[in-house]
Amino acid sequence: MKPWFRLITALAAALVLGSAPGGAAGQTVLDFPTWQAEEPGVSTWWKSLIAAYEKQYPDVRINLQQIPFNQFVKQMTVRFAAGTPPDIVHLPSRDFASFADQGWLEPLDERLKSTDIPAMWPPLQADMMWNGKTQGVLLMGYGGMLFYNEQRLKDAHVAVPKTPDEWLAAMKATTAADKGLFGLSTITAEHPNMVVEMASWVIGSGADWLKGGRYNFTDPAVVRAVDQWRQSVGYAPKGTNSATARQLFVDGKTAFLRDGPWVWGAVEKASAEMKPSLKITGLPFPVEPGGASNSLHIAAKSDARKKDAAWKFIVMAASPEWQHAYALTGSPAPRKNTLTPADFAAKPYLKVINDEAARAQNLFPTVPAVRAGYNDFATQVTKAGMRMISTQDSTPKVLADLQRDLERELPLK
C-alpha cells in the first residue's frame, strides 16, 4: 500500500471515529447545559445527582456543560432556533414562557400523573403552565435575602435594617468611597438581573409596575420605590455585574448584598478572617419579593428515548432524597416539608431562607404578553435603570418614557 493511501485511510478512519457520538456503544448521551455547573454549593448537588443517575441507569450518560448566566438564555435560544436543543433543559423560570410560546418544550401532564409532584409542589408550579399544558417542573421558588457584613455595621454604629429607609441610611453610613468601601453590592452595569434588583424595591414596597393588565410605571408608589432603588445604587460601586457584586461583598468591600439564597454557598467560601462577619437575613421590605427561580424541562424535539431518559432525571431530582440534599445547599427546594427541625438546628440560616421563601410574593410579571416577551421587557427596564444610574434625568421622566416605550414595543392588548 502506498504511504499516501495509508495516510488518507487513517485520516478517514479518524474522521469517522471522531464524528461518532461520545460514550460507549449503545449508550444514550443527554446534553445538559446549565449556568450552575460551577456555582458554589449547587454545582456539587448537580454533580452528585448526575453521578447517582448514571449509576442507576448505566446506559445513559449526562453531558453537563457550564454556560455563564448572562449568555445562557441567548445560547439556548440559538440552539433551539437551530433545531439542536439540549435534552435536559434547565431554564430561568422567567424565560420559560418565551420558550414555551415557541412550542419548544414538551408537555408533561401525562408524565406528571404518575408522580407526587402535583401534590407536593407549591402553587408557584402553576407558572410552568403555558397554553393549558404543564411544560416544566419548578426546581426552586425563593425569597430575596439580605446578606450583610456585621463588622462593617458595627464600625458604622448601625443596626440591621428593618425598613427601606433604615436600609438606605445604613448604606450611607457604611460608604467610604475614597477608601474603596461601599454600602451596597448591586448590579450597576447592563445585566439581565438589573430588573430583579429594581423589582425587589417595587414589589417589596407593596407596589406593582403591572396593575390591572396595564403598565403602571407612572404610579407614584412605583416612582417612589424606584427612586429608593436609585438612591441605593448611589452607595454601590459602578459598572458591577452580579458576579463582581457577590465577590465584592465576600471580600468585605461592601456592607450589604441583596441576592438569592443560593449565594450562601459563595459566602461560605469567604476567607477565614471575613467569614464570621458575613450574615444573612430577610429583606427589610414590608412585602418579601421572590418568585420562581429555575425549572427543568424536556425539549419537544428530542427523540422518545432521550425524552424518557431526561424525564427519569427530572423525577430523580424531584425525589425526597435529592430535594433534601438540594435544600441543604441553601436553595429552597419546592417539595413540601423537605427540611427537618434537626436540619434547622444544625444550620440556622436554612430556617431564615425557608421562612422568606414561604412568604415571598412573585416579583416577575404574570401577564402572558410580558411573560412571552420577557426579554423585551427586561431590555427596556434595564435600559431605563441604566439611564437612572448614568444620567441626571429625573426618575418620573425616565419611568414615563419607559412606560411609553413598553406600550409601543410590547403592547399588552
Next chain:
Amino acid sequence: MTAVPRRRRLPVRDRWLAYGLLAPACVAVALLVAWPLWVIVQMSLRPGRALELTKLLSQPLGFANFDRVLAQPSTWAAFGHSLVYTGGTLVPAFALGLGAALLFHRTFPGRRWLRSLLLLPWAVPGVIVSIGFLWMFDASFGVVNSVLRRVGVLSTDVAWFVDADTAMLAVILPTVWKSFPFFAITMLAALQGVPASLYEAARVDGASPLQQFRHVTWPGIRGSAMLAVLLNALWTFREFDIVFASTGGGPAGATETLGILLYREAFGSFRFGTAAALGVLMVATALVVVLLGYRWLREETR
C-alpha cells in the same frame, strides 16, 4: 497602428483542468458567503416573530421588517453611534499609526524588537482588550482614576464605562489601541517603497522635514493609507466584540452601535427578521462606502 493580439484559446482539456481547480474555491465562496447572504436577505423579507428558520422562511414575503427598522428611533440612534464610534476611532488610530510608522522608519537601536511589539495590540482578541480596559478604567478600583486623582486632574471618581457622557470615549479608547498597529504596519511598508533618492533630491533643494513629508512622503504612501482607512472604517463600522464586552451597548443605549442593536434584536427580542433587515442595511451601507472608496482610490492611484 498595432493590432490587438488575440487571446489564445486553451485546449479543452486544459480548460476543464482550470475549471476543476477553480471549483473548490467557487463552492467554498457559494457555501460560506453567498448562501448565508441569501438566507439573510430571505429572512429580512419575512415579517413575524418565528425563531426557527424553517418556520420563518415559510412566512409570506413583505417589507414590514424594513419598515420597522427604518421607523424605530433606536436604528437612527445606533447609526449615529456607529458613525461617531467609527470616526472617533479612525482619526486618532490613523494619527497614531502614521506617527509610529514614521518613527519606526528611522534607524535606532532595538527597532526590530519594538516593531514586533507594535503589532501586539492588533493580535490581542477584542474581548481581552475590553477586559483590560474595564479593569484599568473601573470607577471605584481602577488605576486610571487613582492616578488622575493623585495628580489632581479629577476630584471624584469617573465611571468611564457607566456614565452616559464618557461611555463612548471609553469604548473608543480600547478600539484605537487595537486598531493603530494596522495603520502603522501598512504605512511602514508603504514608506519602505518611497525611494531614498527622492529625499536626497528634496534635501538638496532645501526642503524642510515638513515639506519633505508633504511633497515626498505623503504622495508615496497616500494610496496605502487610504486603503487602510477604508478597510479600518469598514471593520470599525461593524465592530462588535469590544463594545459588547465592555458596555453591552449601554449605559441606556449610549454606545449601542448597529452591530449591538442587531444582536439585541435577534437574541434579546427574538426578532430575527428585523435583525436580518438591519444586517442587510448594514451590508448595503458598507457596499456604498466600498464603491465610493474604490472609485476614489482608483483616481488617487491613477
